[in-house]
Amino acid sequence: MTTLIEPPTSPVEAAPRKRVPAITGAGAQRALLVTARWVGAFAGALALFGILLMIKGANPLDAYAAMFRLAFGQQTSIDEIFIRMAPLVLGALAVAVPARAGLTNVGGEGQIIIGGVAACGATRLLGEDLPGGVLIIGMLLAAVLAGALWAGIAAALRLFAGVNEAISTLLLNFVALNVLLYLIYQSWRESPTGQPATAELVDGAKLPLLTASSRINVGIVIALVLTVLVAVVLTRTRWGFQVSVAGGNAEAARRAGLNVPKLVLSALMIGGALAGVAGMIIFAGTEYKLRDSFGYQIGYTAFLVCWLARQRPFPILLGAFLMATLSVAKDSLQLDSQIPGYAIYVLTALILMAVLGFTTPRKAKV
């Protein structure tokens, strides 16, 4: 599957981007080279991780085989991959959209939490008696709004006080976490004596399953639809064009008469809204409650997914699929190979390092 990842070839999608390797005529050979780089990068990462497994006393081939079997050999695992993929896709889109405007959104973690909190808050506000469909729409709207506003704080700080958004979104993650903890330990806690968590979402408001027999909820469909939507908006709308102009060269955009602050604000807020939807999907699709580990590390993983996919919407689907697979296969490391599950972070990082460092021919000038 990895061999299929390639740089953009569609002129429509690639238009606003810089440094696109042209794949025309003689470019075929170059395309092959790029493919070879990707294959090499993944193979290198797997090989290095294999050495690490050997150091820890496991047979790498057996370990990889067991991971593969566990991830794809049974229905519950495959379902789980698609369940975990949905928030990763949305979290990565939440990075990709602001990136078009030249912004770095490292706040997916917090925006996801706030999205989940807003979804939960919406059901508390609307009450449990409403039809499930109304509640789901209410949760979705609340999550979109809250995610956008949370990211909007960072956008406003950038516009009015010149605070870099990478730093502010990062710091806001920790604030969001404590908002969540406050709610589940105090005001929204289901019972003062039980597990610190909110009450379970009413059955009607849980996201419907795709088929009666699987556990996959419609979250993945929402993620797919939004991926297409984001791709279309970025490449085929005026706003998308303006955002990428502003992201490419803010000064030129300003001289061209574009309202750069508005573009910055909107791009970051749309990112936040997408992450908010991810939080809503986690809340209404799998967790049904807010707990202290709600959304843990999904935002950071999604940030890496976005970079794995070079910030392009459709490749994000593949990146998210890969990361979701790794997170499910992680259990195999413990159960089959007696390697702590944390090791999966190493494999994740190695893959990212290979992709960041070795899939482009660019080098520094010495």
Added chain:
Amino acid sequence: MSNRKTTALLAGLALIAALSGCASASESGSDVKDDAGKGVTKIGFIMVGPKDDYGYNQAVYEGSQALKADFPDVEILTAENVPEDDTAATTMEQMISKGAKLIFATSYGHLDAAVKVAEKHPDVIVLQQGNTITTDVPPNMGTYFGTVYEPMYLAGIAAGASTKSDKLGYVYAFPIPQTIANINAFERGARSVNPDVETITAATGSWCDPSAQKDKAAALLKAGADVLTQHQDCTATVINTAKEAGAMTVGYHADASALTPDLWLTGAVWNWGPLYKQLVQKVIDGTFVGSEFNANYRVGFKTGTNPFVLAPYGPLVSDDTKAKIEAAKAFLATPDGSPFVGPLKDNKGKEQVAAGVVPTYAENDAMDYFVDGVIGSVK
């Protein structure tokens, strides 16, 4: 990416999704059989932290490994660092797919995932450690725990008798009922021998964050505490901080007297082995469903199998204090014995238990107030 390639990739993903739909047809729920879990050959343990944390999870791990001696034919699967959310269900599912018919979900927050797995697998027994099922207990489930506040009450006696400043420090994570009962029992024990003693509390907001622990422990010492204890999953930092300041330690989870031999008083330590053995035997025999374990099972000094025991004494505990502790222990084992016999006021002055009333284990599991003498707030 070209549209053609993208289409091909998405088609690939769709194919996997379709396959997953096919594979699912074989699974369906059915009623729990009376002998569910009989003859179990694989047992899964999930732990919220690392298996060698010198604390909660290590105690679980040691208990799980002790089973190997009693049941040599049983294979033990363990998974560490399993979060307290829906992903725990996946890990349990993986264990079941490997043939486990008995699952121990050993952290308080694993309950929801455990219930979900139990509902889906009527042939598997799922046991949860520490939490309480508030609805009807499903036939293939149970929760179990000891009454850790009983040994903490006894340790409180040692602390109350040893303190010079009449201030004890308690580092905890979050105000959950189990922790609150521990803190209350500790203060009650101390008060039973020293009417002036206070217990000051500080919350770290984490089950194991060493630098937060250091921060809280140092602040408690500066506020005048000369005995420190804790409810944390990892315990070394608080003990070391106390030792450096010349303060005494009451341990939790494990006998850490080796860390601070001169200033060690005593503590509440775990011994899960005997209870795990009872539970596993019941499941192997096929008699779990409907048994006393098929419930919110609690043990204490009254039942004699409390997995919490008092740690060995350090040199500072006098013979007189030891005698008082033995007497208190005997009292707790009587039918009316409890650290919380009324009258019991909370630290806002409100009466919580009327004079002469003995609260039940369940009531103690639901405490949401600090008793008189505890400095701190459950908010």
Added chain:
Amino acid sequence: MSLPVDVLAAGVAGGTSIMFAALGETIGERAGVINLGIEGSMLAGALGAYVVAVETGSPWTGVLVGGIAGAALAAVHAFLVVWRRANQMASGLTVLFLALGLTALFGVKYVGSGKKLDHAFDVWNVPVLHDLPVVGQILFEHNALVYLGFVTVPVVWFALFKTRIGLLVRTAGERAETLTVHGYSVPWLRTLAVTCGGFLAGIGGAYLSIGYANAWRENMIQGKGFIAVALVIFAVWSPVRVMAGAWLFGCALSLGSALQARGYEVNQFLLQALPFVLTLVVLTVIGRRTLSSSPAELKKVFENAETG
């Protein structure tokens, strides 16, 4: 002791790990490279120092190895962003994941039982100075690593502003093209700066594991590296202001503990969020100023998310 003195003294002790990391990050950012992986360097430093201190019984060797471990991870970041021109934010987070995984994997033996550190650094009161009223208690009743922190501030300042190599590093962050014209290698200067920064961050981690908490635990840094990155901006890339900022943070952390321990009813979660909110507020207040005085090459990184 009075509450303010307690809070300040605990703030100095608690802020020291952040100070080391932020000093290191200052060097890297002065050369035009931002490193979110500083959090990972701290983790590596914490584990490296703990393992060596336990195994050899020599805490100072531990500190050294902790620094080297931090530098090694920072070198990975430098390689990716300087030599392969990867995106700085993405590379930083990647390095953090690498550190999380590696330290959890290799640190597992040191989490709890068996391998234990008694205590590595004793509190040592500075003669004469610690007798000073108020100031003595706040500044001069700590362990050696805290004092090492005091010394590191002027050393970093001197190295950056009074030495030739410091000038070159700063020029790499301001007008890189002039260096190229004069035949200096910008990539090598940046690699050097980032790696040195990682070394200091590693010492910051070492301080946490063997000078403060006396324990190792996976993910024990808990966002302090991120705070350090923010702090550098907040301190307008000045080592002296970094020190003041780190102490302010330490105080924000210790204020909650001190209030709780004195029986004040304070909200635990509000207190935990305080350091992060505080940073945002300070950044907002001084934001414009920092933007105008940021190293020019760093500004490019901030203003334009490089693709890569």
